Amino acid sequence: MDQPEFYAEGALVNVLTTQPLDRTLDYRAPEGGCAQGAYVQVPLGPRQVLGVVWGPGRGDFDYAKIRPVTRVLNVAPMRDELREFLIRAGEYTLTPIDSMLRLATRVPGLSDPPSMQKVYRLGDQTPDRMTDARARVLAVLEDYGGLAFTLKELADMAGTSSSVVKGLVTQGAVLEEATPRDAPYPALDLDRSGKPLTGDQENAATRLRAGLQSESYGTTLLRGVTGSGKTEVYLEAVAECLKLGRQALVLLPEIALTAEFLTRVEARFGARPAEWHSGVTMTERRRAWKMVGQGGAQLVVGARSALFLPYRDLGLIVVDEEHDNSYKQEDGSLYNARDMAVLRAAICGARVVLASATPSLESWANAEAGKYERIDMTDRFGPAILPDMDAIDMRAEAMSSGKWISPSLQGEVRQRMEKGEQALLFLNRRGYAPVTLCRACGEQIECEHCSASMVEHRFLKRLVCHQCGESRPMPEKCPSCEAEGTLAPIGPGVERLAEEAAELFPDARIATLSSDLFGSARALKAGIEAIAQGGADIIIGTQLVAKGHNFPLLTLVGVIDADLGLQGSDLRAAERTFQLMRQVAGRAGRSERKGAALLQTYQPEHPVIRAILDGDEESFWRAEADQRRAAGMPPYGRLAGIILSSPDPQAPFQFGTTLARHDDALREIGAQLFGPAAAPIARIRGRHRVRLLVKAPKGAPLQQAITKWLAPARLPKDMRLAVDIDPQSFY
Ligand code: ADP
Ligand code: ZN
Numbered sequence: 001m002d003q004p005e006f007y008a009e010g011a012l013v014n015v016l017t018t019q020p021l022d023r024t025l026d027y028r029a030p031e032g033g034c035a036q037g038a039y040v041q042v043p044l045g046p047r048q049v050l051g052v053v054w055g056p057g058r059g060d061f062d063y064a065k066i067r068p069v070t071r072v073l074n075v076a077p078m079r080d081e082l083r084e085f086l087i088r089a090g091e092y093t094l095t096p097i098d099s100m101l102r103l104a105t106r107v108p109g110l111s112d113p114p115s116m117q118k119v120y121r122l123g124d125q126t127p128d129r130m131t132d133a134r135a136r137v138l139a140v141l142e143d144y145g146g147l148a149f150t151l152k153e154l155a156d157m158a159g160t161s162s163s164v165v166k167g168l169v170t171q172g173a174v175l176e177e178a179t180p181r182d183a184p185y186p187a188l189d190l191d192r193s194g195k196p197l198t199g200d201q202e203n204a205a206t207r208l209r210a211g212l213q214s215e216s217y218g219t220t221l222l223r224g225v226t227g228s229g230k231t232e233v234y235l236e237a238v239a240e241c242l243k244l245g246r247q248a249l250v251l252l253p254e255i256a257l258t259a260e261f262l263t264r265v266e267a268r269f270g271a272r273p274a275e276w277h278s279g280v281t282m283t284e285r286r287r288a289w290k291m292v293g294q295g296g297a298q299l300v301v302g303a304r305s306a307l308f309l310p311y312r313d314l315g316l317i318v319v320d321e322e323h324d325n326s327y328k329q330e331d332g333s334l335y336n337a338r339d340m341a342v343l344r345a346a347i348c349g350a351r352v353v354l355a356s357a358t359p360s361l362e363s364w365a366n367a368e369a370g371k372y373e374r375i376d377m378t379d380r381f382g383p384a385i386l387p388d389m390d391a392i393d394m395r396a397e398a399m400s401s402g403k404w405i406s407p408s409l410q411g412e413v414r415q416r417m418e419k420g421e422q423a424l425l426f427l428n429r430r431g432y433a434p435v436t437l438c439r440a441c442g443e444q445i446e447c448e449h450c451s452a453s454m455v456e457h458r459f460l461k462r463l464v465c466h467q468c469g470e471s472r473p474m475p476e477k478c479p480s481c482e483a484e485g486t487l488a489p490i491g492p493g494v495e496r497l498a499e500e501a502a503e504l505f506p507d508a509r510i511a512t513l514s515s516d517l518f519g520s521a522r523a524l525k526a527g528i529e530a531i532a533q534g535g536a537d538i539i540i541g542t543q544l545v546a547k548g549h550n551f552p553l554l555t556l557v558g559v560i561d562a563d564l565g566l567q568g569s570d571l572r573a574a575e576r577t578f579q580l581m582r583q584v585a586g587r588a589g590r591s592e593r594k595g596a597a598l599l600q601t602y603q604p605e606h607p608v609i610r611a612i613l614d615g616d617e618e619s620f621w622r623a624e625a626d627q628r629r630a631a632g633m634p635p636y637g638r639l640a641g642i643i644l645s646s647p648d649p650q651a652p653f654q655f656g657t658t659l660a661r662h663d664d665a666l667r668e669i670g671a672q673l674f675g676p677a678a679a680p681i682a683r684i685r686g687r688h689r690v691r692l693l694v695k696a697p698k699g700a701p702l703q704q705a706i707t708k709w710l711a712p713a714r715l716p717k718d719m720r721l722a723v724d725i726d727p728q729s730f731y
Contacts, residue, residue: 093334118151276300323356422553454472459517501538557588566609641730652690
């Protein structure tokens with residue numbers, strides 16, 4: 001790019017704002033000038049908006065009328081690498097560049113002047129009286145030799161209250177100081193070594209280190225069974241990256257996993273990294289954003305949006321549990337963080353590590369095709385071995401109606417309890433019952449805004465719509481026929497399962513792990529830790545438990561309904577069921593005790609169930625790949641979903657039909673168009689939904705064709721059109 005580095009006062013600059021304008025605007029550089037890429041505040045009508053100096057002014061507007069930039073923000077200018085990433089990610093996902101800039105500037109108070117905060121460091125006085133709590137505070141400060149902490153950080157790390165710290169301040173044993181709020185993160189200690197690695201692990205770490213030393217782009221699929229030490233291995237890659245003076249990013253699919261991971265980082269490097277996800281305070285987010293840009297943060301641990309931070313020199317992106325669905329953002333801008341990680345790394349010459357026990361078919365195929373390097377780790381660390389897997393044939397079990405735990409599974413649970421071990425009953429359904437039916441009139445209670453049934457949450461005493469989140473108190477009477485006491489739950493959710501377990505095992509301590517049963521991420525973390533330490537005999541859980549937690553006492557996993565994910569016509573039904581079942585099973589037997597996983601199924605001969613039980617992952621993938629290849633489906637072909645929605649029930653269909661009639665641009669690239677058809681969930685939040693599906697050959701310029709196809713379309717009032725490139729779900 002041929003651009004000046006700096007614009008002197010009065011020079012014309014072109015500014016991209018975060019406003020949906022469809023174009024960039026010219027301004028005059030302010031007093032003191034501004035740098036290419038500078039984050040600025042500019043006037044737009046009566047408002048002040050955030051923008052970035054995008055290039056030299058175009059000068060197609062009367063200079064006398066052009067207003068000056070109001071202010072240059074005191075943050076590092078956007079680097080060309082991030083700019084190129086935003087442009088290319090926007091082109092790939094068909095997202096306008098202003099939305100991309102919004103993604104990259106989601107920090108409140110970016111334009112606020114720096115403020116001060118109080119921090120605490122070691123003083124030189126000895127307290128008059130030493131208590132355990134006081135000793136712990138001083139020990140933390142000594143451990144970190146001279147570093148300062150906020151009151152909360154220090155109290156948390158010492159496991160005490162803030163008043164203990166305050167007490168030490170009055171004694172002069174701890175000093176209270178004011179510093180600018182957005183302070184650099186404590187340096188990670190790179191001289192510490194990690195755990196001694198096994199041969200397999202060392203080989204993997206060596207290959208990852210070599211990749212980093214090349215200081216050029218490359219992606220590695222790190223495939224290892226749960227418990228094989230993938231985390232230990234990629235922490236070695238992080239260490240190597242930081243030693244090279246570059247920054248590293250670790251993406252986790254679930255906030256609930258960060259606490260455990262941060263503890264491991266702290267154990268490995270002696271300090272905590274920057275954190276970036278929705279559970280982090282606004283002040284911390286701003287600090288992270290600024291420090292990442294100034295090089296005051298070496299390592300970021302975060303959610304998918306951490307990909308859009310203004311790194312100074314990003315050398316490594318780890319995508320842990322790379323197959324996880326939550327990497328695909330399903331609202332607002334539709335991007336897949338795994339794919340965007342690869343894109344950003346390719347632009348900035350970084351390495352990507354995709355870690356998973358059950359990779360996505362996409363990544364598996366990329367490794368097969370030689371686009372990704374692949375490393376396999378087949379053994380669990382230490383004495384831990386993979387669980388035995390077996391089916392419970394539900395056709396042969398004596399089940400009474402409204403009950404879900406088969407006699408065989410009951411017996412297995414009882415055995416574990418007698419040995420003081422834990423059992424997990426897995427059901428991927430939140431709430432008490434998925435359907436509530438009136439026994440008098442047969443009416444099923446539906447959401448008023450969505451075509452979805454209301455789910456009873458007995459714990460909350462409410463009916464909740466899992467589509468739009470709408471909830472209302474559990475009614476006493478049937479809303480339709482007004483009969484009293486006739487509403488009946490149909491089917492199981494985790495809460496109902498917990499009730500059944502409590503009846504079957506009256507002496508057991510039962511813990512239910514479902515995201516909606518905990519008020520906060522902190523409460524959830526505390527719950528998980530208590531369980532890990534043996535605070536429950538039976539764990540009832542949704543997919544929340546499938547992800548990465550370590551429960552050392554857990555030796556039995558009972559999957560209540562292994563057939564659940566196989567219903568429906570989703571392209572990825574088989575792949576997802578396979579991944580989920582293998583992940584859940586992987587929770588069992590993570591320490592010395594051998595684990596078992598039992599799948600309750602009505603179709604034990606189903607090929608997917610067979611593949612799960614055999615554990616022959618290669619042949620599962622190969623079979624799945626062959627099917628997709630034959631059908632021209634991803635990753636061997638390309639898909640894009642078009643979702644039209646409107647409060648008017650007819651409009652989306654009519655509009656979709658018009659679009660389908662003018663599909664020349666798609667046919668030119670050999671793509672096929674399917675639909676319009678009512679979406680599987682035909683109404684969400686009062687909007688009627690219609691889908692179209694574009695299917696194209698692998699190498700075809702899909703995005704360009706879609707842009708050309710949709711360009712002449714004028715959206716009727718109230719109609720929304722969303723394009724989903726590489727859709728993951730088809731609801
Ligand atoms: P994965 O990420 O593959 O599931 P982890 O890295 O979490 O596996 O390892 C599983 C458990 O084994 C963790 O508690 C980890 O600390 C431990 N572990 C793995 N490798 C080693 C090692 N070389 N030395 C000591 N502990 C290890
Ligand atoms: Zn709803």
